[in-house]
Amino acid sequence: MNLGEINPILLIASLMVAATPLLLAAIGELVVEKAGVLNLGVEGMMIVGAISGFAVSVETGSPWLGFVAAAIGGALLSLLFVLLTQFALANQVASGLALTLFGLGLSALLGQSYVGIKPPSMGDIHIPVLSDLPVIGPILFQHDPILYVGIALTAGVWAMLKYTRAGLILRAVGENHDAAHALGYKVIRIRILAILFGGACAGLGGAYISLIRVPQWTEGMTAGVGWIALALVVFASWKPWRALLGAYLFGGITVLQLNLQAAGVAIPVEYLAMSPYIITILVLVILSADKSRAPASLGRIFHASH
Amino acid sequence: MKFTSLLASAAMALGLATGAMAEDKTKVGFVYVGPVGDGGWTYEHDKGRQAVEKHFGDKVETVYVESVPEGPDAERVMTQMALEGADLIFTTSFGYMDPTINVAKKFPNVKFEHATGYKTAPNVSVYSARFYEGRAVQGTIAGRMTKSNIIGYIGSYPIPEVIRGINSAYIHAKKVNPDVQFKIVWAYTWFDPAKEADAAKVLIEQGADVILQHTDSTAPQAAAQEAGNVITFGQASDMSEYAPLPRVSSIIDNWAPYYIARTQAVMDGTWESVNTWHGIKEGMVEIGEISEAVPADVKAEALALKDAIASGEYHPFTGPLKKQDGSAWLAEGEVADDGTLAGMNFYVEGLEGEIPQ
Secondary structure: OOHHHOOHHHHHHHHHHHHHHHHHHHHHHHHHHHOOOOOOOHHHHHHHHHHHHHHHHHHHOOHHHHHHHHHHHHHHHHHHHHHHHHHOOOOHHHHHHHHHHHHHHHHHHHOHHHOOOOOOOOOOOOOOOHHHOOOHHHHHOOOOHHHHHHHHHHHHHHHHHHHOHHHHHHHHHHHOHHHHHHOOOOHHHHHHHHHHHHHHHHHHHHHHHHHHHOOOOOOOOOOOHHHHHHHHHHHOOOOHHHHHHHHHHHHHHHHHHHHHHHOOOOOOHHHHHHHHHHHHHHHHHHHOOOOOOOOOOOOOOOOOOO | OHHHHHHHHHHHHHHHHOOOOOOOOEEEEEEOOOOOOOOOHHHHHHHHHHHHHHHHHHHEEEEEEOOOOOOHHHHHHHHHHHHOOOOEEEEOOHHHHHHHHHHHHHOOOOEEEEEOOOOOEOOEEEEEEOHHHHHHHHHHHHHHHOOOOEEEEEEOOOOHHHHHHHHHHHHHHHHHOOOOEEEEEEOOOOOOHHHHHHHHHHHHHOOOOEEEEOOOOOHHHHHHHHHOOOEEEEOOOOOHHHOOOOEEEEEEEOOHHHHHHHHHHHHHOOOOOOEEEEOOOOOOEEEEOOOOOOOHHHHHHHHHHHHHHHOOOOOOOEOOEEEOOOOEEEOOOOEOOHHHHHOOOOOEOOOOOOOOO
16 A cells, blocks of 8 residues: 555546536536426436537547537437427426437447547647646646536536526526416526536537547447436535535545555445445535525426416 | 436337247347447457357347346346247346346246356356456566556456456566566446546556556547557457557457357257356457567567467466465466366455455
């Protein structure tokens, strides 16, 4: 056992990378749920984003276009969810699960000719002075741009929900869609926009895995991150900064436990393997001891005639 | 993830139910632990399935269900296959052992073949490949090639098959490079590209310049390529898309001849429960092309070892060998017996850390 072999700077830098797909997907789903819609299709939208982003960036040679395509791909798939739940008024749980299954199958089909190909690299940003700072430089200022997009999105969603009229309307729709409707707000339209946003974010998260974190295309490569994102939204009590904290905790402990294993720390591996789940849930449950609760209309179907 | 896989396999089972029921065809089922496009373990099993179809043409019908979790789900998928008239079912992961035995009891007329396990029944055979023979070749190359003298090893689950691989790679790396050290990380998954890549990155960050993997996807290869100056070996499949660097060689599982022979046995009515454990000699374990990144003398040494194993002249577990705790295991010149190897649950002397129990 030799803890000195763990480089804390590299550890923190890689935990941020490990957390980003989870964060992106969770922030998207948070907005969707704030609007009163429960979309269980996160995993499906992520994997479709992963393959559309991968395919486009390989074909065009531009990782940026890849991420744009991933967002569009995720949003397109969520459009299916829109049709089912907002127009056909289908059950949201069943539609979300169907979306995940469909997404997994569709991505496997789309990805057949992309196995074993290396995508173009996005490269890390380099800011003069800041990136060269000792310790802080490698931790904060030497990442790929999408990682910062994730943090910026968190801040943006937080400010939007808390300070803007649009955020207030979105929350109103999620809390009581009948009242919002009576006030003249377009409940369905607002929800559609929220769902599309959630799809785009999930798509970005998926592409982050296939273009940056791994980087390659393999069938089923999101391997359950979407489900963890869903759980994270609940445990974060629908608050953006807590979702960020949760994602970093989860990503961080996942990477840390691998580091501890490699350094030969004498903690049974089973405990290390389960620690990301336990510690993340524990911390967020303690944090949510205040009176946070789910949006009141979450998962309920809205029809103007009711 | 569990729940979706469950639904996915249920949907697949429904698909099977509506399939054609041609009475004279022999129906062969395959249960896979990952997707057929994983580029590793499941990919090779599916190549075996395709070989069966090609060999027998119209006389055979094959079905498969992929990404079946190890546990109760597996039992349900097997039951469904048996109900749909499968004559022979291959269950291709260690964790399907008990489910296979349970389902086999309910369907005495259906033949089952379980990969990498050790429990048999009148209608259950087990088959596996001596992957550790390939690991010996890998260990030799790894020991010669490492500059940092740290070799990273990504384990899946602490089961005998994986532990045998670690021991065999270590013994042979140590033989050619006494300073070599192994860092072992358990991923607790067969297939999770993001986690496998993370594990590879962690090992590289801690100084490893050789990564051996016992998980199914090509993600560690991609992570090594990204890092540069790290070599890897293809696992279960050739993974040649990562050659010549980082992938310098590979262990390829070739299941096709076995699958064809067993299907033939069912057709002829000569099928019996057997315990098959084939290696390099029989061709079930193949060593993938050693790339030009490996110096010629190392390549020659590795190939000589491979030939010695194939001819039976050399056994990768030959004494003198001690267990990790220093107790004696094999005396000078003594060769490990298959029973001990099949149930191997200890590290050899020199490896650090404990095996998770």
